[in-house]
């Protein structure tokens with residue numbers, strides 16, 4: 001059945017992999033693209049990156065971090081249940097060069113979003129090194145998959161419980177410097193992407209960031225996902241989500257993403273409140 | 282046939298019946314504003330029609346609804362019959378009776394209008410539709426029909442595709458409508474607010490198509506989920522592109538990306554499609570502060586401003602031309618005024634200012650003056666240097682127009698476009714074989730009824746192309 005969940009695994013606390021039947025998306029998607037889902041018929045539309053696919057099972061996989069109401073509704077779905085809506089593949093695929101020295105940086109659930117891009121780099125004949133950040137050892141995800149599919153992986157943890165003690169950008173600076181790489185890709189929390197862009201500004205490296213603004217339709221219709229890149233305003237859902245990291249206005253992105261914080265808390269409380277009295281279908 | 286009672290004589294001199302409206306003091310919910318005629322009013326208004334020898338109204342209706350005949354049924358009190366007459370041409374009287382610009386089409390051509398006010402055709406059409414709702418259950422009962430003719434794909438579920446689907450499915454084509462969003466109706470669903478077009482009306486009239494055998498596929502973006510070529514490979518023999526003009530223009534002024542600054546599309550989508558007015562019962566929020574400024578002078582501007590008023594915000598529409606140049610329908614402007622929307626003419630935004638958290642707090646405006654008429658006949662506004670002033674605003678909505686949604690065009694370079702609009706010939710054909718287009722994607726922003734006109738023309742062209750002998754495919758039983 002289309003949109004049905006056929007595998008569900010918890011990779012780390014509050015981080016869940018969902019494999020979903022989606023034959024058309026499986027046939028067409030490319031690294032860097034995403035889907036818009038509504039987990040239930042009364043949910044918001046949220047974007048999720050396509051992490052992997054299986055032609056045999058005609059499926060795609062996403063890794064979801066439960067941060068608010070809709071992501072919680074998403075990971076609450078069990079095998080055999082189906083997303084109410086699943087649209088994609090959306091956005092432009094990642095830019096994949098050939099024969100370059102490439103560094104990949106990811107933090108948190110961004111590690112999952114990075115995996116297909118890192119694999120595509122390697123498959124196109126680039127030399128790839130992957131640097132990942134996690135809160136602590138138990139939050140590390142997809143290490144084996146990255147090593148097998150992309151290249152050597154180095155970890156940084158905030159508490160030092162595994163690998164480098166500190167954040168992933170600090171790790172990058174200890175490992176490399178100007179001229180070490182031709183290209184790079186960064187994906188993760190906004191402060192981390194901003195730090196990566198700042199750190200590499202004069203490294204003579206083309207750095208792409210995969211941005212995560214708030215989206216509604218994901219089809220270029222609302223303009224809610226607009227981001228400033230250099231002198232121009234872009235719609236991340238159709239022009240991106242990947243942009244030149246050195247030209248992105250990350251401060252603006254952070255402000256825009258925080259614009260609904262009070263509402264998000266209310267939505268969550270409302271959802272939880274309802275669950276006490278009502279039988280959740 | 283049962284004998285009908287003697288018919289009263291037409292009375293065009295009777296005053297045109299005013300549409301009863303919801304008291305402005307009660308307009309703080311999404312409830313519909315125009316309440317529709319009472320039975321008594323419908324009778325009086327129907328009798329105003331002269332039953333002309335040469336009914337000019339019919340030619341003026343882009344759907345050629347047999348207005349004269351449906352009104353005659355109403356004179357006889359046969360409202361179901363009136364609905365059936367309309368249905369010969371259009372299954373959407375509930376939609377058109379509300380949002381069609383009848384003042385520019387059927388009513389403009391009505392003979393009665395030469396001496397008195399024209400017959401209120403739109404309101405009568407709506408009355409017939411509202412009456413039919415009572416028996417909608419009956420209209421859509423039973424299993425959907427199963428057409429057996431060639432497969433046709435219609436892209437987008439706006440009015441252009443919807444009417445094309447109606448025409449094609451009745452010719453027994455197997456019609457599939459592919460829609461990018463999770464709900465059907467295009468702008469009718471995400472743009473036009475509930476208080477002008479209640480969602481149930483839209484859903485019910487679309488459900489009729491479903492019952493006739495039209496298949497709907499939502500969350501399917503042609504160009505992304507599948508290309509046009511792939512649709513042909515999957516057995517579709519013709520494709521119609523009714524993808525609309527959904528790409529919003531930005532104001533391109535400093536501060537536009539502050540929180541609280543929306544395009545009309547985003548603002549209206551949050552409210553209409555995602556029902557943000559019910560937040561937190563519905564999960565999508567919207568920021569509506571103490572004061573809202575809506576920039577623009579068209580339908581979207583009125584709709585956004587009227588929503589903002591309903592959410593309790595002091596609302597101003599800022600328009601760079603004068604009142605006479607407003608593009609919205611007179612009715613919408615009147616309703617907005619009744620609801621307390623303030624208009625500020627001959628002024629344009631130049632910058633937005635925000636607080637340290639990135640929320641908009643004020644708009645800097647500049648006064649404009651109208652210059653000489655340009656080649657289009659419209660007087661173009663020019664800023665008056667040094668006339669800048671500031672107004673407070675916690676919510677700003679840019680309702681300054683839309684361009685065709687480019688998603689499909691981007692991945693289909695063989696499709697000829699001009700300034701983003703898909704180019705078609707007089708038969709609705711694009712540069713691709715057996716691919717047709719119509720509605721806003723061809724015209725840029727236009728209207729529901731013109732989109733329907735295009736959809737109907739394209740359906741006819743598709744029928745000619747797929748059935749060169751003009752032959753009907755076997756009609757299904759019904």
Ligand SMILES: Cc1cc2nc3c(=O)[nH]c(=O)nc-3n(C[C@H](O)[C@H](O)[C@H](O)COP(=O)(O)OP(=O)(O)OC[C@H]3O[C@@H](n4cnc5c(N)ncnc54)[C@H](O)[C@@H]3O)c2cc1C
Pocket residue numbers: 034044046047048049050062063064065066067068069070071072109113211212213214215241257258261264265267
């Ligand atoms: C192109 C794209 C791809 C994405 N891919 C993934 C993915 O593969 N896996 C995944 O877990 N998440 C992904 N995200 C982020 C995900 O869409 C958001 O976490 C989700 O929309 C939050 O919804 P919510 O209702 O659960 O939380 P909300 O209640 O809306 O927000 C909870 C918290 O998350 C923050 N937040 C809200 N929206 C976003 C956002 N778009 N990005 C980051 N933080 C946000 C808020 O500031 C808030 O603090 C992606 C986002 C984009 C734009």
Ligand SMILES: Cc1cc2nc3c(=O)[nH]c(=O)nc-3n(C[C@H](O)[C@H](O)[C@H](O)COP(=O)(O)OP(=O)(O)OC[C@H]3O[C@@H](n4cnc5c(N)ncnc54)[C@H](O)[C@@H]3O)c2cc1C
Pocket residue numbers: 380381382436437438439440441442459460461462466467468469472473501502503504523524525526527549580581584686688689719720721722726727728729730732
């Ligand atoms: C706020 C607002 C109020 C208006 N009020 C009025 C009014 O009162 N009266 C009036 O006559 N006109 C009004 N209009 C104009 C009118 O709504 C439009 O002219 C009309 O809807 C155009 O119809 P359409 O079928 O061409 O496209 P649309 O209604 O725009 O529908 C296009 C549909 O195609 C979908 N789509 C786009 N790309 C793809 C793709 N690649 N694959 C699948 N689906 C796709 C979109 O999601 C959308 O649902 C209004 C417009 C707006 C924005």
Ligand code: SF4
Pocket residue numbers: 341342343344345346348377378381382383386387388402403406730
């Ligand atoms: S569809 Fe429009 S033009 Fe035609 S009769 Fe109805 S209101 Fe008049």
Ligand code: SF4
Pocket residue numbers: 329330331332333336337338339348349352390391392393400402
């Ligand atoms: S033109 Fe006016 S009066 Fe004549 S048939 Fe049409 S609606 Fe009636």
Ligand code: FES
Pocket residue numbers: 214215216217218219220221222223224225226235236237238
């Ligand atoms: S999410 Fe609406 S335009 Fe990108």
